[in-house]
Amino acid sequence: MSDTVIPYMVKPHPVTGIPNGKFGIWLFLASEVMLFGALFSSYVLIRTGAPHWPPEGGLSSEILNVPLATLNTGILITSSITMVLAWASCKLGELPKFKLWMGATILLSFGFLIVKYFEYSHKFELGHYPSHDNFYAVYFTLTGLHGVHILGGIVVNSYLLGPGSKLWATDREHFTNRVENAGLYWHFVDLVWIFLFPCLYLL
Amino acid sequence: MNPTTTPTATGNGHAHDHDHGHDLERHGHHELPFWRKYIFSVDHKVIGIQYAVTALFFLLFGFSLMMIMRWQLAYPGQPLPLFGKLLGETAMPGGVMAPEFYNQLGAMHGTIMVFLGVVPLAVGGFGNFVMPLQIGAPDMAFPRINLASYWIFLPGCILMMAGFFMPGGAAQSGWTSYPPLSDIATSGQTVWCLAMVLIITSSLLGSINFIVTIVQMRAKGLTFWRLPFFVHAQLVTSFLLLLAFPPLEAATVMQLMDRLAGTSFFLPSGLVVSGEQLKVAGGGSPLLWQHLFWFLAHPEVYVLILPAMGIVAEVVANNTRKPLWGYRLLVYSVIFLGFMSFVVWAHHMFMTGMGTTMSTFFQTTTMIISIPSVVILTCFIMSLYGGAIRFNTPMLFATAFLPMFAIGGLTGLPLGLTASDIYLHDTFYVIGHFHYVVAPGTLFALFAGIYYWYPKATGRQMNATLGKLHFWFSFVAINFVFMPMFFQGMAGLSRRLYDPTVYAHGRGVQALNVVISMGAWGLGLAQIFFIINFFMSLKNGARVTENPWNATTLEWAAPSPPGHGNFLTEPIVYREPYEYSVPGHANDYSPQFKAEG
Amino acid sequence: MDEKVYGWWLPPDVSVHGAKIDQLITVLHWFMLLLFVGWGAFFVWTLFKYRAREGHKAIYAPVAAVATKYIEGAVVVVEVFLLFGLSTPVWLAYKNNPPNDAEAVHIRVVAEQFAWNFHYPGKDKKFGSGKLDLIGGDNPLGLDPEDKDGKDDIVTINQLHIPVHKPVYVEVSSKDVIRAFNIPVLRVKQDTIPGQKIPIWFEATAPGHYEIACAQLCGLGHYRMRADVLIDTPEDYAKWEAENAPPPQEAPAAAAPDTAPDNTPAPEKK
Structure with missing residues (x-):
């Protein structure tokens, strides 16, 4: 690995106008859209094939905890804002502020997972596991996969807050780009929730 | 740039003075330990070779599974000599294959050949090794993601193999893994799903890397219309992988949920298995899996074939000594193929009872997608016309690709039309059809690629005599394998039958099964030439310089083998990719990287 | 059951709708054979005629291939005919028009x-x-x-x-x-x-x-x-x-x- 030099790691490519990393993250998000798209389509197909939804009767909004989910929606939207502020702080060259906002983002993500934990454990207490019926199967699979994405975001963000921030000393621009890419991913995860919330809880 | 680089590295990118300044980024400095250089390497060439060698191993392994199955098909119920006892009493009681084991071999043959063999070789191997060289890049855009891609792929392969050691054996519901059968299958299927998740993740990482590299890292002067056709093919392939694989990942996750968490995504209500009601909630849809699976698996067909076409284009242009005929037409055709491949998937499902509107739509799109394939074949044959064709080993394989792919393509017609599909669906005709596309088609092209780029990767030529023996024996044998299948299919013989002689119409074509099996074993023997050649040439092959084939594309500007960083001087591109036999030029080839022809 | 009826091609057809399917399959295979033989002959001839040899040089200028355009056009026309002329009507007849209840x-x-x-x-x-x-x-x-x-x-x-x-x-x-x-x-x-x-x-x-x-x-x-x-x-x-x-x-x-x-x-x- 003597000294291979990868062009456009930091600076934008003159034609595409973005550096490699940002291009990569957009492509990754495209594949994520296909992943969640497939899951949402499966949900639609299974739901339209069911004589009643949820199969056990009642309404989604009665079975699932709408207030908690609303709280979670609020948490995620706030975390998206703090994420933007973290990136903006980098742009303005203020590392301490970045750390503050990034820390807040991570805390909020944990908050989301904790709320989710309460929601899940309540369902388990009632004996409603994914195998209960397809309503729960869809609910747990979709929110579970989304939760895994949140966890992934926490890992990335923690890296940027911790060891990853050393890059700031040597290459600010590169570090800022990384924060921006993590932010793009984070907004996507947030967006998925914005779709999940009404589709699962309200409709 | 970095003066500490050792002089032993055969050709590093350091010698050249880059003027990009801050654009450029550098990792690492010193001579790397063995394990960083050859095992956990971030060098695209090492990763490409790792992929290729792994894939070749699995191609041989997957083919061996089929050679064992072929005994049962040729001589149903007779004990398999020699190997029968080795495989154990559960798989082969008394040396006779058990039906469960036959199904395992069938499912694993398909899975291994497609996901562990052809795709990793065509994309992971050739894509990784050749593409960055052809675009004049020092490496992939994300070398560490490239590393991760291989090291997620390999555990996926190992996990897939582990299936054989699960209670009840490996996955046995076909490579298509249709539920409910796969939902209620033994635990080998769970391993199959987990391995697929790893393999899919690996190929997603790979495809992102490929696209970014091709778009962002082309050498100076290398516009899109100057890219070698192989790179265009890889670009389209990467988009297919990027967008088609996630739905299968979603489906696999749902199948895992069905198997592990007891959900019913693919299980309808009221299932009765072996006289017992299945204790699940029900309400799912078995066809949902098929839609998601084929939404991947049809583009997957093009993932197999497009890189193969790319290789054929390179080899044909080089060995006809003339520019590729209809280069732009070829590029438009593959892009069109790529788009269309997303809207033909349900032609695999004509017999599932779909409505006539839907089936008419899908058979129409299927006919439309056949047109660019015809155009591509025409371009290749017109490229031969007027050439001065050298028949070296890569060219033999590339030439054979054309009629073989033509047979595969033409026999797709009766399957793509709904009315004839009523009779031919799920018969041996289908097996013959897609094997002509994938085996003597794609695999021959991949062999052409190996013979063609082996000198670049190793600095040595492969032996031409062994190569020709390999070609002729394979070519003859493989047609004995797949041609009779069309006749079996016409006779109505269903696929995946452990013992075709149960049926009267199967007994009518049983003699052909013996022919096919002989062909398959002959094909197996023919590969010995290749295996010997592949390893012997590492030591004994004739040494080559940068450009042994007198080729024009950028990979031939780098030393053979290229060192880390690929090029000694940053390549600049002056012209179109296939400028052969340009009137008035001194040589019959005018490389892209030379200002003077 | 008479085993002799089964050979290496289509088995006997004893259905009302089957004749049309067989006809399509037959037409298709003649079409495929024609394309493959014609195209294959040209292919083999090209390989022979343009093999590398002393004093033979490749032609740089692209051949203006008018014939290929016509052939490709013809293939498209035939495919359209196969699709809408032969396949779709048979398929629609097979899928729609169930027999009436009393009779069946x-x-x-x-x-x-x-x-x-x-x-x-x-x-x-x-x-x-x-x-x-x-x-x-x-x-x-x-x-x-x-x-x-x-x-x-x-x-x-x-x-x-x-x-x-x-x-x-x-x-x-x-x-x-x-x-x-x-x-x-x-x-x-x-x-x-x-x-x-x-x-x-x-x-x-x-x-x-x-x-x-x-x-x-x-x-x-x-x-x-x-x-x-x-x-x-x-x-x-x-x-x-x-x-x-x-x-x-x-x-x-x-x-x-x-x-x-x-x-x-x-x-x-x-």
Whole structure:
């Protein structure tokens, strides 16, 4: 690995106008859209094939905890804002502020997972596991996969807050780009929730 | 740039003075330990070779599974000599294959050949090794993601193999893994799903890397219309992988949920298995899996074939000594193929009872997608016309690709039309059809690629005599394998039958099964030439310089083998990719990287 | 069953709609052969004519290939014809226009690992209802003995009797996994999807004894998902129906399974 030099790691490519990393993250998000798209389509197909939804009767909004989910929606939207502020702080060259906002983002993500934990454990207490019926199967699979994405975001963000921030000393621009890419991913995860919330809880 | 680089590295990118300044980024400095250089390497060439060698191993392994199955098909119920006892009493009681084991071999043959063999070789191997060289890049855009891609792929392969050691054996519901059968299958299927998740993740990482590299890292002067056709093919392939694989990942996750968490995504209500009601909630849809699976698996067909076409284009242009005929037409055709491949998937499902509107739509799109394939074949044959064709080993394989792919393509017609599909669906005709596309088609092209780029990767030529023996024996044998299948299919013989002689119409074509099996074993023997050649040439092959084939594309500007960083001087591109036999030029080839022809 | 009827090409066709399918398959193969031979001849000639040799140079300038455009155009035209002229009408005829109820023989096919159950409604033309809980060894369809519609139902295993020259309306379904109901000589194929009853229909043109195959992998016994189809003359069919109708007493309808030769499991060569 003597000294291979990868062009456009930091600076934008003159034609595409973005550096490699940002291009990569957009492509990754495209594949994520296909992943969640497939899951949402499966949900639609299974739901339209069911004589009643949820199969056990009642309404989604009665079975699932709408207030908690609303709280979670609020948490995620706030975390998206703090994420933007973290990136903006980098742009303005203020590392301490970045750390503050990034820390807040991570805390909020944990908050989301904790709320989710309460929601899940309540369902388990009632004996409603994914195998209960397809309503729960869809609910747990979709929110579970989304939760895994949140966890992934926490890992990335923690890296940027911790060891990853050393890059700031040597290459600010590169570090800022990384924060921006993590932010793009984070907004996507947030967006998925914005779709999940009404589709699962309200409709 | 970095003066500490050792002089032993055969050709590093350091010698050249880059003027990009801050654009450029550098990792690492010193001579790397063995394990960083050859095992956990971030060098695209090492990763490409790792992929290729792994894939070749699995191609041989997957083919061996089929050679064992072929005994049962040729001589149903007779004990398999020699190997029968080795495989154990559960798989082969008394040396006779058990039906469960036959199904395992069938499912694993398909899975291994497609996901562990052809795709990793065509994309992971050739894509990784050749593409960055052809675009004049020092490496992939994300070398560490490239590393991760291989090291997620390999555990996926190992996990897939582990299936054989699960209670009840490996996955046995076909490579298509249709539920409910796969939902209620033994635990080998769970391993199959987990391995697929790893393999899919690996190929997603790979495809992102490929696209970014091709778009962002082309050498100076290398516009899109100057890219070698192989790179265009890889670009389209990467988009297919990027967008088609996630739905299968979603489906696999749902199948895992069905198997592990007891959900019913693919299980309808009221299932009765072996006289017992299945204790699940029900309400799912078995066809949902098929839609998601084929939404991947049809583009997957093009993932197999497009890189193969790319290789054929390179080899044909080089060995006809003339520019590729209809280069732009070829590029438009593959892009069109790529788009269309997303809207033909349900032609695999004509017999599932779909409505006539839907089936008419899908058979129409299927006919439309056949047109660019015809155009591509025409371009290749017109490229031969007027050439001065050298028949070296890569060219033999590339030439054979054309009629073989033509047979595969033409026999797709009766399957793509709904009315004839009523009779031919799920018969041996289908097996013959897609094997002509994938085996003597794609695999021959991949062999052409190996013979063609082996000198670049190793600095040595492969032996031409062994190569020709390999070609002729394979070519003859493989047609004995797949041609009779069309006749079996016409006779109505269903696929995946452990013992075709149960049926009267199967007994009518049983003699052909013996022919096919002989062909398959002959094909197996023919590969010995290749295996010997592949390893012997590492030591004994004739040494080559940068450009042994007198080729024009950028990979031939780098030393053979290229060192880390690929090029000694940053390549600049002056012209179109296939400028052969340009009137008035001194040589019959005018490389892209030379200002003077 | 006469084995000699099966060769290396299409088996005999004894269905009304099959002739058109065979015609399409034949036309297609002539078309494919024509393309392949014509194209192959040109290919081989090119390889020979333009082989590298002393004093031969490749031509740089692209050949203006007018012929290829016409050939490609012709291929497109033929494909359009195949698609809309031959395939689609046959497919639509096969899929739409079910026979009218009064005339047709109604049969339900229920597949399971690894046998085909055939359920005939009997004289009253009404199928007895089934219940999941009643499914058992001697009642593969779970027919309800209380249901009077089911009293005269006939249930056979791996033996399908149909009358010749009479439309047959079959609803296929499966108890467990997906498989495909395939009668090669009748040019009939339909996946059986658990949880769905999918109707197909056909009409036989000649009596005979043929086989039903499974065309979709359905487990370790997929290869022995074989059943007989007996196309009977009207007299034979009536006779068979009379012989197999359950006795009029209160005998549970479910006890009716045909005990006629059960040739499911053992493959003949073993």
